[in-house]
Amino acid sequence: MKKQHLFIGGKHTESVRYTTLQAPYSGETLAEVASASAEETEAAVAAAVQARQAMCQMPAHQRADLLYKLSAMLEERREEAARIVALEAAKPITAARAEIDRTIETYRFAAEEAKRLTGETVPMDAARGGEGRIGYTMRQPIGVIGAITPFNFPMNLAAHKVGPALAAGNTIVLKPAEQTPLSAYFIANLFHEAGLPDGALNVVSGDGKTIGDVLVQHPDVAYITFTGSPAVGTGIRSKAGLKRVTLELGSNAAVIIDKDADLDKVIPRCVTGAFTYQGQVCISLQRIYVHEAIAENFIQRFAAAAEQVVIGDPLNEDTMVSALITSKDVKRTLEWIEEAKQAGASVAVGGKAEAGVLRPTVLVNVPREAKVSCQEVFAPIVVINTVNSVEEGTKHVNDSMYGLQAGVFTNDIQTALRAVDEIEAGGVMINDIPTFRVDHMPYGGVKQSGIGREGVKYAAEEMTELKFVMFNKN
Known part of the structure; x- marks a missing residue:
């Protein structure tokens, strides 16, 4: 039985407590994983504090070289990394490989950014009294960063926090999701092999509240970056005080399909957006608003395509949908489907679960107040409603407490530009699904x-x- 210790100060450190990690799909035991106490988390912060000077003084080209080296090492061990993700997250192996490919690229982007953290000159004599003075800005590392990541992209979402942190000369304490700690420890080992200074990256797995409270409230942690639920994010912000925070929270991403859309192209993209990795993606396509002129045709063809989605073992090369991350999520989603049916929605396909796998589910005519519509479902469920225009669809998209990303399929440039102006979201994808993301684009919500x-x-x-x-030259 593999025993996974904490990673603190460049060393594998035994914990006082361990928990059993099981694969969501097969139920097999993957490892006994350390569950950090508050004191052990504080030790990780202390190690990060101790490593600050080494990282701060490291030249940008050396930080870049470290990140390039890490990306090359990960590329060499791509299949091993993908298998870890597939097993601990029940992510279909093809999607797991795609995540590793993106992770490699994310660290390469970080290597490039290490050399681009520049300031600007300020024209001091633009103001009265500024004559004879030179002004400029510079960027310096903020210090120790506390990073809390979710289960659904255990390698790449960690890279989006670890990569920029190290590129900027910071040190970091990473708290991975309880279901997916092995991915984080795998990356920590690679960084150690690559020559990262001891303590620059520390990994502490275990209970989110125990570890999170230490990171959020510790006076030596300067910044918190968190991806997860709005409830937890709200708690972090309330406890962080004057600490800087970045919060990537929930979504119920929507797409609007205009009457002129090419369904031969749109339907495969929407199936991908709705069901890849069983819908456990922050920007997974959850709501579809389709123009009434093409609605019947779209629903029939989309439901038929959903029925063809391969479900089962995440290690099967053809699988798109495997087990949800926990049995509680299976129970929850079935209850949400039943609630929608009771409120008048009809099930076009799916709505059933087998051995932890929820079949791809398409619900039609779903009331806005049903949980599958107004909350984040995080499952292979998509709701389809009919609208008479993109403008009406935009109102429905905005009728949500979320606003991460949205999509619009239309061939009318004026309609597209209007939608861009009016949709309340951090990103608007024209002629693509809201699930689209590449790793150097800005990503976040309202x-x-x-x-x-x-x-x-x-x-x-x-x-x-x-x-x-x-500088005063006078």
């Missing part, structure tokens, strides 16, 4: 979808302090 932006450049800027310098 309303209860969060605060701040990720995307390597934008995260690195958040993780630095802007300092102004003035």
